[in-house]
Amino acid sequence: MDSHILETFPVSYSYSDFTNWSKEVTGSHILTCAPANQQELLAVVNWAYKNNYHVRPVGMKHNWSTLTIANGDNNSSVLLVDLTKKLTKVSITKEGEHGFVTAQTGIAMQTLMTELEKQKLGFYATPAPGDLTLGGVLAIGGHGTCIPAAEEALAEGGSYGSVSNSIVSLSAVVWNAQSGEYELKTFKRDDAEIAAFMVHVGRALIFEATLQVPRNRRLRCQSYVNVPAKELFAAEDSGQRTFTHFLEQCGRAEIIWFPFTENPWLKIWTLEDHYPVTAKPVNAPFNYPFSDNLPVQISDLIKKINNGAPEFTPDLGKAQMELVSIGLGATLSGDLWGWSKDLLLYVKPSTLRVTANGYAIITRRDNIQRVLNDFAVKYEEMVSRYKERNSYPMNGPIEVRVTGLDKARDSTVANAVTADLSAIRPVDDKPEWDTAIWLDILTMPDTPDANKFYHEMETWIYSHFSGDYATVRVEWSKGWAYTDQAAWAADEVMSKEIPQSFGGSWQHARDVLDKYDPHYLFSSPLINTFFNSEK
Template identity: 45%
Template sequence: MDPARRTFLQASAILGAAVWVPAFRVLPASAMGSTGCPAPPNFPANIAVYQQAYRNWSGEISIDALWTATAATPQDVVTLANWAHANGWRLRPRGMTHNWAPISVDPDANCETPVLLLDTTAHLTAVSIDTSMSPPTVTAQTGIAMEVLHNALQAAGLGMTNCPAPGALSLGGVLAVNGHGTSVPAIGETPLPGHTFGTLSNMLRSVTAVVWDPKQQAYALRTFSRSEPEMGALCVHLGRAFLVEVTMQVGANARVRCDSYRSISAAALFAASGSGSNSFSGFLDSSGRVETILYPFTDNPWLKVWKPTPVKPLLSREVSGPFNYPFSDNISPELSQLVSQIVSGSASLTPAFGATMATVTDVGLTTNLAWNLWGWSKDVQLYIKPTTLRVAECGFALSCRRSDVQRALSEFHQKYLAMQQAYRDRGEYPMNGPVEIRISSLDKPEDCLVPGAQIPLLSAARPWPGHPEWDCVIWFNILSIPGTPIATRYYSELEEWFYGNYTGDYAGVRIEWSKGWAYTEAGAYTNDVTIQSRIPASFMQGMPADANFRTAVDILDRLDPARIFSTRLLDRLMPRSADLNGDGTVDGADLADQLVAWGPHPSRADLNMDGKVDGDDLARLLNQWGPL
């Protein structure tokens, strides 16, 4: 990409001055002249294909032109999957591109890369609600926007307890990475039927996906019930599957009050355990729904506390729609100028940037009468628009006992302050964005109310069988302006601390899939120890042999043996196992299976994923020989 264009795209992404959409389409007839890229070979004549720009949420992945198509029906997805398989291409779903991790496309892809983006948001948006069921269910295609889905549910008197704050997310994208909100039961609270305090993926009752059919030797549509083993991998699949429609359980809508606080210090909120009602745990016990946003180099965070409240409190402002904090969605001239100066090298302005964000919050809450809101759950939970400040994010999911939440937060806050001061003493300011903290329950399959419901194997909120006392997840998001000098060093140091501090019977660390992780100074997704060891181990330790990380990878490989639904990062994270029959040992039976699969066709025996089973795959199998 032209450096000037990359700089422009990144600056636009950071400031988020308007909803960014691809500015052009180049049809195949014009592509050779404008980009020099030939059209995808043998493309289905009844489906339009064009080149279009791609950019992720933070602008860190910005690609001038990728071949893109639009699916009008689920069968179009099947057609394109079989086309991709026959022609050696990969097929990637395109939703709202609100992600950081390169699990949708490879960052260095271009129009010569054999990858096709498939826009799901134009037509795969149907939704229907069945209130005759108990609990009610909603069936929706995966391109539907979360705000549209919420509106349909609210019109039917239904809602969700735990959902992400942005409205411009595709349902398919949310489910792929187990999107979540912030909620656990308050002390004495009984969950409403059909609701969950876990992630949205745990509400799934069935999915329809495009998968490989061995009998047809082709990709086809297949529907899976939550009780089928494949659902363990499909509930949270990271983009290694292509879902076209899902059915989720839902429950009765609720009126909710949301109070904002700016008078409570971080020292009090994150104090040591047993520190009183102004502690994070104190608010958690009383309401169950808490979020805090701590601006850099400021003392008092923006604390939001939600609580189900059937009757409007006297001093609350009733709201009839979402996005009630416009000051957080529209960048002020002061913030815009500071961002530009920081990106240009004036890192020492970071404390002023943090103070300005805090002031904008105070003024905005007052002028918009937003300190105390009351309305339907969707209207007080959705508050992030695409016009907000675009940032890079490092994300962790920490499982622990609820009784240890305050301890975990206090330790993090002390580490955060110590690192902030140490870097500042060196004249360095990598931590120039807020820290956001949310909390949810685990993804307990019994919440789904489907007999025999499968555990979401790759959910960062899946239970830890070896630690049944761990009953909640703390979601840490540490933000920075994209391109901030030495931010990757800071994130790498923080990641090492997380893995070293939260250990043993105290807590367990997983990463938040959609965010930044596996840091070295070279950047995110570059730490091989984290990718190849730490992450898989967090889904293996104490897990049953038939319900762990390896199980999920093997299921996804069976459903997509050609790996047309994958990226380089996913291939690194999920290498194929030579244990082809899944008995825990690589032996003669696996060798026999590989020899039967010899030749150029999709197979799990294709261990190097080059489209054929040959001598290199045999060598890889022999290198893994023995018990796993």
């Protein structure tokens, strides 16, 4: 690196290493800074432009896909801009029972939700980790699990979609051709161009966002470990303990199904303003300590698997589910009651590091059970077939969540638009499709045959959930576009399946983002690939 270039760097800097959450994406000795305010942020961005650097905003690095940097050492022209150190200001205003929060994008979601709770405000659903930045969540359309329960009405300021669907306005760093430099520009929710920035997959830098937030509610979270997978994933008309049955009851549910076990860990969240006497009241998040720290029995099994004994994978799945069953009882956490933040945040950084693929299946609500049954049958068939070859590529659980779509009518802003690149934006010619089923399959990094399994599963998912039944979109933060060797590498998925799944909104997003960043300053090799840019 030319040291003379750095003599003009406008703020203090250092060199840092980058490691993502699953430790599969790494980079070393990358130029890094932490601007303290809007002026410093613009100064470093314009320095990067003049000196041919790419600007990569950095939050908590809790991401699987290589949207931020390329994996490896080819990051000499990358400037990491750490938003978490100083760009964390937040302010809240109330309008009746709901309100609006304006926050800089380096703020952690746990901190943001804590501040909202003080003002009696809280989101319907959020991602489970607290160590995510607001900017990171908005970049990829972060979500939780939530659809309306039977006869539940949407509260003012609420949304059944992603966190991005709560955006009222945002300020992005954009190119000004007249001045020849990057500056801040505010986009409001009724501006057609904001659609490209609300979920931008790392192709933009958002400095600040204002979000609508409904009144806070207390939730009751009940865990069940006695409902067999064959009932939860049963065909639509088979029995009373299907996943759909629980969704009708409460609208908020999650399945965690460990491999080679019969009963998943089912969690359901119910709106419950009054204390249920059988529940345990909680006043802080992360109430499943048994899932945050692995006992020796499980770590020993992981070592055996990693040391060339994959046949222990069924034992690992059973041990993990046994840990959940025993842990729920030992910590009295099978029935919890508290404010939304304390029950929606439940994944700590210390939990087992796994890799995951991720897809949103968009369909009608009355198709949920059919989708899950089809998927579970395929998954079990594949696991059984690989096992016959003494191959155990999937040693982590299946995770299932369900949300509504990012509907513009949920916004408090008249004539609001929908995020172009949200995985759960409505499908243009399918207004009856109102639900997204999020499917993730987890496994430990570098497990033999994992990418081969993912490639086969992804091929089936795209072919099966198509036509008048459903459609598929990738979950940006996870793994997708698999070949037998790697994720984010299948040309057909990158160049055809992904763009086509968004219809005309894909080109709109690309045009707007190119307009406001024609130099691809905010980009990475992966982003360049699926936007077909050589820059």
